[in-house]
Amino acid sequence: MTGDGRRVVVTGWGLAVAGLGDAGDLLEPPGDRRDPAPDPVRRLSGRGLRYKDRATKLALVAGRDALRSAGLLGADDSAAVPGDRVGVVVSSNLGNVDTVCDTVQAIAEHTYLGTSPMTLPATSSNVIASWLAITYGFRGANLTLSNGQTSGLDAVHWAATLIAAGRADRVLVAGVEPDNAPVRHVLSGSGMTADPFDGAAALVLEAEPAALDRGARPQAVVGRYARRASLATAVARVTAGAVPVGLWCVPERGSDPTGDVVTGAHRVDLSTAYGPASGALGVLQCVAAVAWLCGPHAGSVLATAGIGDAGGEDAAAAVVLSSYAP
Amino acid sequence: MSWIVTGMGALASVGADADAMVSALIAGRTGLAELRGFDRSRFRARVAYEIDDRPEPGADEPLRATRWLVEAVRAAAADAGLGADLSEVPVLVGTTLRELRSVELCWRDKVPFDVHDLHFGTALRRHFGAADTHTVVNACSASLYALALGADLLDLGHADTVVVAGVDTLTESTYGLLDRCYPEAPDRVRPFDRNRRGMLQGEGAVAVVLRREADGPGPAPRIHARVRGVAVNCDAYHPSAPEAKSIAAVTAEAHRRAGVTPADIDLVMLHGTGTPLNDEAESEAVSAVFAGVEPMPYMTAIKSMTGHTAGASGLHSLVAAVLAMRRGVVPPVLGLTDPVEAVSGFRLVRGAAVRPPEPLRLAQIDSFGFGGLNAVAVVESVEHAGSAA
Numbered sequence: 001m002t003g004d005g006r007r008v009v010v011t012g013w014g015l016a017v018a019g020l021g022d023a024g025d026l027l028e029p030p031g032d033r034r035d036p037a038p039d040p041v042r043r044l045s046g047r048g049l050r051y052k053d054r055a056t057k058l059a060l061v062a063g064r065d066a067l068r069s070a071g072l073l074g075a076d077d078s079a080a081v082p083g084d085r086v087g088v089v090v091s092s093n094l095g096n097v098d099t100v101c102d103t104v105q106a107i108a109e110h111t112y113l114g115t116s117p118m119t120l121p122a123t124s125s126n127v128i129a130s131w132l133a134i135t136y137g138f139r140g141a142n143l144t145l146s147n148g149q150t151s152g153l154d155a156v157h158w159a160a161t162l163i164a165a166g167r168a169d170r171v172l173v174a175g176v177e178p179d180n181a182p183v184r185h186v187l188s189g190s191g192m193t194a195d196p197f198d199g200a201a202a203l204v205l206e207a208e209p210a211a212l213d214r215g216a217r218p219q220a221v222v223g224r225y226a227r228r229a230s231l232a233t234a235v236a237r238v239t240a241g242a243v244p245v246g247l248w249c250v251p252e253r254g255s256d257p258t259g260d261v262v263t264g265a266h267r268v269d270l271s272t273a274y275g276p277a278s279g280a281l282g283v284l285q286c287v288a289a290v291a292w293l294c295g296p297h298a299g300s301v302l303a304t305a306g307i308g309d310a311g312g313e314d315a316a317a318a319v320v321l322s323s324y325a326p
Numbered sequence: 327m328s329w330i331v332t333g334m335g336a337l338a339s340v341g342a343d344a345d346a347m348v349s350a351l352i353a354g355r356t357g358l359a360e361l362r363g364f365d366r367s368r369f370r371a372r373v374a375y376e377i378d379d380r381p382e383p384g385a386d387e388p389l390r391a392t393r394w395l396v397e398a399v400r401a402a403a404a405d406a407g408l409g410a411d412l413s414e415v416p417v418l419v420g421t422t423l424r425e426l427r428s429v430e431l432c433w434r435d436k437v438p439f440d441v442h443d444l445h446f447g448t449a450l451r452r453h454f455g456a457a458d459t460h461t462v463v464n465a466c467s468a469s470l471y472a473l474a475l476g477a478d479l480l481d482l483g484h485a486d487t488v489v490v491a492g493v494d495t496l497t498e499s500t501y502g503l504l505d506r507c508y509p510e511a512p513d514r515v516r517p518f519d520r521n522r523r524g525m526l527q528g529e530g531a532v533a534v535v536l537r538r539e540a541d542g543p544g545p546a547p548r549i550h551a552r553v554r555g556v557a558v559n560c561d562a563y564h565p566s567a568p569e570a571k572s573i574a575a576v577t578a579e580a581h582r583r584a585g586v587t588p589a590d591i592d593l594v595m596l597h598g599t600g601t602p603l604n605d606e607a608e609s610e611a612v613s614a615v616f617a618g619v620e621p622m623p624y625m626t627a628i629k630s631m632t633g634h635t636a637g638a639s640g641l642h643s644l645v646a647a648v649l650a651m652r653r654g655v656v657p658p659v660l661g662l663t664d665p666v667e668a669v670s671g672f673r674l675v676r677g678a679a680v681r682p683p684e685p686l687r688l689a690q691i692d693s694f695g696f697g698g699l700n701a702v703a704v705v706e707s708v709e710h711a712g713s714a715a
Contacts, residue, residue, distance in 0.1 A: 099499070103499035105433070120566060123423075130699070141474075167558070314442070
């Protein structure tokens with residue numbers, strides 16, 4: 001009954017990051033970030049945007065692109081598959097910090113009467129996943145992970161687990177973090193002063209038969225996952241017996257404290273390139289992995305987030321993605 | 327597959343451990359009190375179901391949720407014979423508001439707060455050496471949703487033992503916005519009563535230890551209960567209003583996963599928040615699922631005494647169901663004096679706890695949250711197991 005044999009494949013990706021167009025751009029040195037690139041949220045239009053928070057809007061942009069690239073949306077951008085067995089998994093640590101802080105400030109200044117009733121749903125941190133589900137009618141399992149530095153990879157893991165356990169046939173995964181004053185206040189109070197990432201990345205994961213049955217072309221296979229106390233342990237756990245690593249997406253804080261955990265692989269440091277990405281990092285890394293695996297490159301991709309013991313963090317997570325072969 | 331509960335820990339406004347909490351519920355004691363941690367002058371509603379552990383009245387401190395979670399996990403792990411080393415045990419924590427109360431204090435009052443404490447993994451690592459930890463932010467059904475994930479991990483062979491927990495505090499932002507949204511300030515949580523005015527938040531934490539039944543209790547001295555099945559879904563309908571047909575669907579799926587029929591259920595722990603929207607959707611779904619079942623199962627709603635403990639509430643109801651079945655007593659829906667028409671056929675326990683003449687074997691736990699997140703579990707007593715399916 002467990003469906004443990006069901007392979008989980010990636011069939012689509014989307015990005016909502018200013019200045020980033022293609023997943024392949026993630027593998028190149030970033031352009032000059034001082035160039036004013038258009039805000040990706042401007043790609044949304046229509047009713048109901050006014051009361052959605054920035055994190056939700058960023059996730060809607062990336063999620064739509066992921067679903068489109070997976071071939072799961074019709075011409076009118078509505079879902080082309082029944083929603084009952086489609087899940088949503090979102091990772092965000094700081095997504096609704098702005099709503100919470102703005103509200104508590106309004107109460108201090110104007111009592112409860114100063115609050116805006118329409119912001120009530122956004123005080124609950126699952127609001128992003130809830131809007132993704134409502135927008136596309138996805139009625140399967142709906143999860144939000146707010147799990148620290150590893151959260152984006154944890155989200156990919158839970159999406160794969162929902163599919164392996166048979167709770168869903170396909171899952172939209174999004175990792176998103178907004179940049180705003182309350183976010184900067186909380187981060188700087190914790191000694192993090194770099195300009196934070198502002199954006200979203202999304203993936204479509206499917207059970208292999210669900211993808212093949214509708215004629216979709218898998219772009220990558222989601223392999224093993226581990227969340228362990230140290231990066232070395234997590235990496236050893238997922239890479240044992242796997243295809244040699246061709247690309248290593250390193251955790252935030254670069255490769256210094258992580259040393260020689262992986263040797264001989266090309267390295268990409270997305271946190272340095274695009275700002276500390278917190279709960280979005282792991283999903284962003286997996287989008288980079290898809291670009292690598294669909295390109296002229298060799299080897300599997302190792303995505304890692306969190307550095308665990310080495311950085312005084314609670315854990316490090318690792319996921320392996322490999323190229324698809326029938 | 328079935329799973330067994332080998333350890334339980336809980337705390338709430340009405341009791342500092344699982345037994346004390348359930349004894350209070352059976353005695354019909356409420357945790358309702360004057361609002362303790364916020365400046366009352368900023369609100370119209372001035373009551374809640376808080377844990378009374380602040381350093382002084384009117385002053386709040388950060389990291390209370392983390393403290394309760396650690397207490398509940400420690401109690402459940404000890405109960406299951408695991409000790410304080412959870413380095414090889416996944417810990418899944420369901421919550422609505424995480425440590426967002428600490429974020430509020432950090433932003434408004436400049437109280438120091440480390441962003442690494444926004445998720446609970448940091449404290450779980452420090453106290454238990456746990457590293458495979460997951461903060462699942464699934465609104466008010468979070469801990470029962472996490473129970474489904476824990477069962478899946480066991481089912482897939484990813485772990486032999488899993489700790490599933492839930493925790494929530496009040497935050498001023500949610501409390502103030504609820505105050506803003508209700509036409510009248512709620513005086514207390516009155517599920518399914520004509521005079522209900524809405525939901526009031528409660529505080530608490532809860533944890534259970536889950537294993538595959540086939541593996542037995544391991545180091546635990548006893549089995550508390552058998553989890554027969556947990557179903558989850560999403561309305562995909564509205565960010566805060568629930569949908570009856572989706573609740574009915576998730577209930578039917580829970581019964582199917584558990585291999586039971588509605589007539590097998592002896593006790594329903596209703597979500598019962600005392601908001602008109604929840605109560606109408608839930609009563610419509612329960613009516614549809616249990617249509618033709620005679621007599622209806624016993625039903626209760628413990629939020630009438632604990633308040634809405636949000637991310638903890640699903641497992642709070644589960645622990646209450648397990649101990650209620652063991653003791654053969656169903657707690658009342660406190661303050662339910664004038665039931666709405668929609669529940670006229672329901673066997674709701676009112677006034678005082680009841681002791682049914684027949685054993686209580688199978689309980690259904692309802693847990694629903696913002697975003698249309700629904701989770702329903704079916705739990706079987708191990709004291710009176712046997713005849714059902």
